[in-house]
Structure formats: C-alpha cells, structure tokens
Amino acid sequence: MADELERPGENGESQDPAAHLPAPSIWPFGFALGVALVLVALIISSWVIVAIGAILALVFGFLWIRAATREVRATPPPEPAALTADVEEEEGEEDDGEPRLSRSLFLEGATLGIGAAIGGIVTLPSVGFMVLPAFLDQEYEQIDLGPLESYPRDQWVVAKFRGTQAQPDGVARRTAYIRYNGQQDGTPSFTILSNRCVHLGCPVQPQGLTDEEAQMIETEAGGVELFKMAPSGFGCPCHGGAYDIEGNRTAGPPVRALDRYKYSIHNGRLRLDEPYSVGKVKGTGSDAQIAAYDLVDPGQHVDGPEQFFYPYVP
Ligand code: FES
Structure with a gap:
C-alpha cells in the first residue's frame, strides 16, 4: 500500500x-x-x-x-x-x-510554547522581586526626638534612636547629627545630617571629640540618646570620604553632600521627618542655601552633567 x-x-x-x-x-x-x-x-x-x-x-x-x-x-x-x-x-x-497543520510546524510551535512557559516560570518570580520594590512607595517614619530644650544653640549632638517600624534592634537603630541654629523668622532652625555616606552607604563618623555620657530622652518610640560633640567635619571609615561641617564633600569618593532630614516642631518637640539628598550647601547654619533633591541612593549624582547617567527612580 x-x-x-x-x-x-x-x-x-x-x-x-x-x-x-x-x-x-x-x-x-x-x-x-x-x-x-x-x-x-x-x-x-x-x-x-x-x-x-x-x-x-x-x-x-x-x-x-x-x-x-x-x-x-x-x-x-x-x-x-x-x-x-x-x-x-x-x-x-x-x-x-x-x-x-503540518507535523513539523506543530512541533516547532509546541517547542516554542513550552520554552516560553518554562522561561516565564523561571524568570517572572525573580524579575518581580527585583522590580517590584521600585514601584512600592517607601514609607518614612516620623520620629520624636524630644523637647527643643535638649538641643542647645550651635551645639552639635549625635542623636541615636530607634525607628518606629517593627524591626530587629540592630536594623532599627538610627543615627543623625543635629545642630540647633537658633530662631529663623520666628521658627527654630536645625541642621540634621544623615550619617549615611553618599559613596556606598557606610556610617560616617564625626571628626572631633564626642561626649561619652549620653543624655537620655524618653519618647513614644523609645529612648533617644544625645551625645554632645565638637566636630570639625565628618569622615567615612570605609574609603576615606570626608565632609565639612555642613556636610559638603571635601575629599574621597563621595559624589555629593551628606543627605539631610526634614524636620518639624510639634508641641515644643523636635520631630524627624523624611530624608532628602543634597547637591551642595552654601553658607552655614540657618543662612545655608541648600541645593535639595529627592532622596537618591548612595553613589548617585544629583547635579552636574553626571546626573543624566542616573535613571529616574519612582
Ligand atoms: S562608603 Fe564612605 S567613602 Fe566609601
């Protein structure tokens, strides 16, 4: 046949x-x-x-x-x-x-379809984990740092406190460098620097003497420790990054000035609000002119031509 x-x-x-x-x-x-x-x-x-x-x-x-x-x-x-x-x-x-449908075409389509399905199963979860965080709004905590009287005028203090989110102690601990600049237009003026190095994120340290004895302040979020200090600037132990007293970069690999925190006053108490990034600070204290930007990651330029090499972050 x-x-x-x-x-x-x-x-x-x-x-x-x-x-x-x-x-x-x-x-x-x-x-x-x-x-x-x-x-x-x-x-x-x-x-x-x-x-x-x-x-x-x-x-x-x-x-x-x-x-x-x-x-x-x-x-x-x-x-x-x-x-x-x-x-x-x-x-x-x-x-x-x-x-x-010819057999070869059917096999070709089946192979492509199965390959695509396997590729999707393997790829989608990992891509989701990588990409999704960028689309989720990051919540910033507002933290009570105690009464204004705890911050003498023109005196730098190291403030150590705990974030309000439920996190392990080692993760929730925060540090900020705070100076009360006196009144400006009838409202208290503060300089509050983040201790996150803007090179790769190591904790920067004050260069100068710091009291060993802390002033303890009780707040709703827990205790806040304040250490008086007399820094001449700030330094990063990781790669030698250096910043002046206003947080401007003076040496090493950091690409901008130290990030700062917004703040507000509630019932005579200082409250820490969201952080922001800074390109350059001109002047000092309450007279400082701050080139402020939305918070970006360490290593990112916020001004100059280099800023265009960094993508928009939602
Ligand atoms: S992380 Fe601070 S200089 Fe590198």
Whole structure:
C-alpha cells in the first residue's frame, strides 16, 4: 500500500530535509535583545529604555512570527480530492475540508510554547522581586526626638534612636547629627545630617571629640540618646570620604553632600521627618542655601552633567 503512495520528489518536490527547515533569521535575536533591554531597564528604572526594548521586542517578535508562519500562510489548503483513500484510511483522518497543520510546524510551535512557559516560570518570580520594590512607595517614619530644650544653640549632638517600624534592634537603630541654629523668622532652625555616606552607604563618623555620657530622652518610640560633640567635619571609615561641617564633600569618593532630614516642631518637640539628598550647601547654619533633591541612593549624582547617567527612580 505504501508503494502506491506518491513520494515527495516524484512530482517535482525537493527531497532535501533542509528544505523543510525555517531559513536562518535574525528576528529571534532582535526579539531577545528587546526583552533583555526591557528587563535591564526595569532594574535600573529607565522608562525610556523600557519603551525602546518593548518596541524592539514587539517589532522583532512580529517579524519572527510572520517568518515562522510564512509556510502555512503561503500553502493553500489541500484539496480533499488530492487525498487518496489509502492515506485517509492509514492515518485515520477525516476529510472535513479544513487545512491541516503540518507535523513539523506543530512541533516547532509546541517547542516554542513550552520554552516560553518554562522561561516565564523561571524568570517572572525573580524579575518581580527585583522590580517590584521600585514601584512600592517607601514609607518614612516620623520620629520624636524630644523637647527643643535638649538641643542647645550651635551645639552639635549625635542623636541615636530607634525607628518606629517593627524591626530587629540592630536594623532599627538610627543615627543623625543635629545642630540647633537658633530662631529663623520666628521658627527654630536645625541642621540634621544623615550619617549615611553618599559613596556606598557606610556610617560616617564625626571628626572631633564626642561626649561619652549620653543624655537620655524618653519618647513614644523609645529612648533617644544625645551625645554632645565638637566636630570639625565628618569622615567615612570605609574609603576615606570626608565632609565639612555642613556636610559638603571635601575629599574621597563621595559624589555629593551628606543627605539631610526634614524636620518639624510639634508641641515644643523636635520631630524627624523624611530624608532628602543634597547637591551642595552654601553658607552655614540657618543662612545655608541648600541645593535639595529627592532622596537618591548612595553613589548617585544629583547635579552636574553626571546626573543624566542616573535613571529616574519612582
Ligand atoms: S562608603 Fe564612605 S567613602 Fe566609601
């Protein structure tokens, strides 16, 4: 019975197996490049690159699908009359007049589909963990740092306190350097510096004498320890970063001035609000002109041409 079937080639078709393989194409590489761009851009939070990657992935994906299905689209449905009774009997197929999917095309589609499913299962969770935090608003705690009388005018103090979030003690401990600058336009003026080095985040230390004995203040969030100090500046023990008394970088690898905290006064008590980043501080104390920016990570420039090398962070 098989001998009675028409063989490929007998009617002019090629018998070369390579003839049934899809032609080499650059579309999959372009598609992969687009997807890779999207993933990288999501990690660095650059929406421009996300858009470019998405467009590349869509265009190359479309071209890839178009190339992969060219054979199906170009092949007319087989004529029911061309199917011999023997073939129908052997394959158990019914002649319903519908175009039939070739086995190679089915296998190709199944392989791609299973590959995509496995890739998604493996990739999505890790990408989610990397990308999602960037879209979640970070809550900043407001922390009571005690009555204003605890902060003598022009006196620097190290304030050690605990954050209000439920965290282990070692994680929740915070430090800020605080100086009361006196009244400005009828309201108390404070300079409150973060102790986070803006190179890589090590804790900076005051350069100068610090009292060993702490003044303890009880607050709702727990105890606040205040140590008087007389710093000439601040230094970072990790890579030698140095800052002057207003937090401006003076030496080493840090890229901007020390971050500061906003603050507010409630019922005669100093309250620490959200932190912000600083490009440069001109002047001192209550007369300081502060180039303030939204808080960014250590190592990021906030001004000058270098700022354009850093992506927007939501
Ligand atoms: S982390 Fe401070 S200088 Fe590197």
